[in-house]
Amino acid sequence: MSQSTGHYGFYPGCSMGATARSYLQSTEAICKALGLTLKEVDDWNCCGASEYISMNSVAAYSLIARNLSLAAQEGHTDLVAPCNMCFLNLHKVDGYMEKYPKINQQVGRALAAGGLSYKAGSVHVRHLLDIVVEDVGIDAVTAKITRPLKGLRVAPYYGCLLTRPDSRYSPEYPTHLDDLLEALGATVVEFPLKTQCCGGHMTQIKEATAYDMIRRILQNAAEDQADAIVTICPMCQLNLDAFQPQVNGMFKTKFHLPVLYFTQMMGVAFGLSNKELGIGSEITSSKTAFRKIGQEEPEEQKSLKRDKNALPMPRL
Amino acid sequence: MPDNGAGKSFYERVAAATPGGDVLMKCLQCGTCGGSCPSGADMDSTPRQLFAMISAGMEDEVLSSNTPWYCVSCYYCTVRCPQEIPITMIMYTLKRMALARGHYHKDAHINWSKSFTNFVELNGRSFELGAMTLFGLHNPFAIVKQGGLGVQMITKGRMPPVPERIRNMPQLTAILNEAKRIAEEEEV
Numbered sequence: 001m002s003q004s005t006g007h008y009g010f011y012p013g014c015s016m017g018a019t020a021r022s023y024l025q026s027t028e029a030i031c032k033a034l035g036l037t038l039k040e041v042d043d044w045n046c047c048g049a050s051e052y053i054s055m056n057s058v059a060a061y062s063l064i065a066r067n068l069s070l071a072a073q074e075g076h077t078d079l080v081a082p083c084n085m086c087f088l089n090l091h092k093v094d095g096y097m098e099k100y101p102k103i104n105q106q107v108g109r110a111l112a113a114g115g116l117s118y119k120a121g122s123v124h125v126r127h128l129l130d131i132v133v134e135d136v137g138i139d140a141v142t143a144k145i146t147r148p149l150k151g152l153r154v155a156p157y158y159g160c161l162l163t164r165p166d167s168r169y170s171p172e173y174p175t176h177l178d179d180l181l182e183a184l185g186a187t188v189v190e191f192p193l194k195t196q197c198c199g200g201h202m203t204q205i206k207e208a209t210a211y212d213m214i215r216r217i218l219q220n221a222a223e224d225q226a227d228a229i230v231t232i233c234p235m236c237q238l239n240l241d242a243f244q245p246q247v248n249g250m251f252k253t254k255f256h257l258p259v260l261y262f263t264q265m266m267g268v269a270f271g272l273s274n275k276e277l278g279i280g281s282e283i284t285s286s287k288t289a290f291r292k293i294g295q296e297e298p299e300e301q302k303s304l305k306r307d308k309n310a311l312p313m314p315r316l
Numbered sequence: 317m318p319d320n321g322a323g324k325s326f327y328e329r330v331a332a333a334t335p336g337g338d339v340l341m342k343c344l345q346c347g348t349c350g351g352s353c354p355s356g357a358d359m360d361s362t363p364r365q366l367f368a369m370i371s372a373g374m375e376d377e378v379l380s381s382n383t384p385w386y387c388v389s390c391y392y393c394t395v396r397c398p399q400e401i402p403i404t405m406i407m408y409t410l411k412r413m414a415l416a417r418g419h420y421h422k423d424a425h426i427n428w429s430k431s432f433t434n435f436v437e438l439n440g441r442s443f444e445l446g447a448m449t450l451f452g453l454h455n456p457f458a459i460v461k462q463g464g465l466g467v468q469m470i471t472k473g474r475m476p477p478v479p480e481r482i483r484n485m486p487q488l489t490a491i492l493n494e495a496k497r498i499a500e501e502e503e504v
């Protein structure tokens with residue numbers, strides 16, 4: 001099913017323009033380095049995340065199917081989603097339309113109201129990680145490395161939705177991200193909770209539930225002395241990174257684990273600059289982690305704190 | 317075929333409204349679902365218990381349970397179920413059934429789903445800052461607690477202040493309206 005031409009339809013998803021801007025920047029940077037062409041599907045719409053389907057299933061499937069239809073219309077056979085949620089939704093609806101005639105007929109009717117149609121199975125929905133590992137291949141990635149991530153301990157975090165359900169990878173203990181990170185020169189730690197859920201939308205709804213789920217994952221990575229968690233999903237990155245201070249507050253813990261995208265790690269190993277890769281936009285700073293591999297430090301606001309040994313002069 | 321669910325048991329209606337839901341009858345009551353669930357500790361009943369209640373026709377108890385609303389939709393139960401029951405999708409069905417009857421658990425996060433969906437229907441794209449603000453109208457406490465993080469996200473360039481909009485909104489609206497009409501022909 002894979003394409004040898006290196007051309008793919010691209011469904012970025014809403015997060016890539018917002019909370020996950022650094023994921024988009026680093027994806028563009030590594031695609032350029034690897035000679036991959038991702039062509040954004042024109043006028044794509046939101047996949048509805050896990051919200052729309054709680055309210056109306058036919059509308060939720062139809063919302064998703066519009067994207068499949070547009071991608072097929074543009075002639076794409078492979079559609080790449082970098083976000084686990086988008087990937088699951090697109091992949092699921094394509095599968096449902098193929099498997100359940102009633103859903104196929106209902107969604108077909110809804111699409112027709114907008115002058116569109118979609119034949120189930122005509123677009124192969126794939127995650128960006130899959131393209132890098134399967135189509136580009138570890139060898140081609142290794143050939144681009146100029147600065148191996150030697151000495152950096154990383155916890156490979158897949159999150160839940162990439163490997164479930166109906167996935168070709170193990171839902172319990174997938175290893176393709178492990179292989180990629182190892183090839184980049186990093187030390188991959190044992191990480192039994194690598195496919196545990198980050199809590200998804202629960203941070204907005206029930207903090208105590210969400211923060212405990214985040215705490216377990218951070219703790220599991222910290223137990224194996226990981227310097228960083230490497231993720232493949234905007235929601236996972238947001239929850240583990242941005243809510244880390246809140247988790248520390250709630251559980252009186254002292255986690256400091258930067259959460260970076262696999263594309264950023266690839267970019268660093270390829271010798272690209274922090275700016276190109278959007279490194280520095282994390283809430284939990286990645287400075288200490290990157291210092292270990294002699295990577296230039298991300299720009300941060302200069303501290304206003306004075307030197308410990310400075311004279312006790314008043315500050316203006 | 318239009319199906320108003322009349323004369324069907326609660327169990328049959330849940331199964332019919334879920335893709336592949338007919339295998340619910342094969343539940344072994346093994347409890348793998350509840351044991352795998354990362355948020356199970358906060359649920360009134362584990363999925364296993366809920367399925368026994370569905371079989372027993374305890375419609376009111378099931379639809380007012382907090383269980384579906386604590387489902388984080390990670391599909392761990394689904395991939396581990398030895399009978400391949402689409403458990404996560406059943407949780408979505410129960411949410412929709414509870415909403416349709418207008419009576420649900422107090423922890424239902426329907427205002428979050430509505431705030432999020434509102435922007436999707438308006439612009440074709442989600443809009444985090446807007447959804448959080450709209451949700452905040454129902455939960456002012458959330459703004460107080462998460463406002464600081466919001467400011468950080470904005471300064472890091474991770475939360476754009478204005479929503480994005482797709483060009484062909486009339487097409488998307490026509491599709492969604494038709495989908496809603498189709499959904500109304502069914503009960504759930």
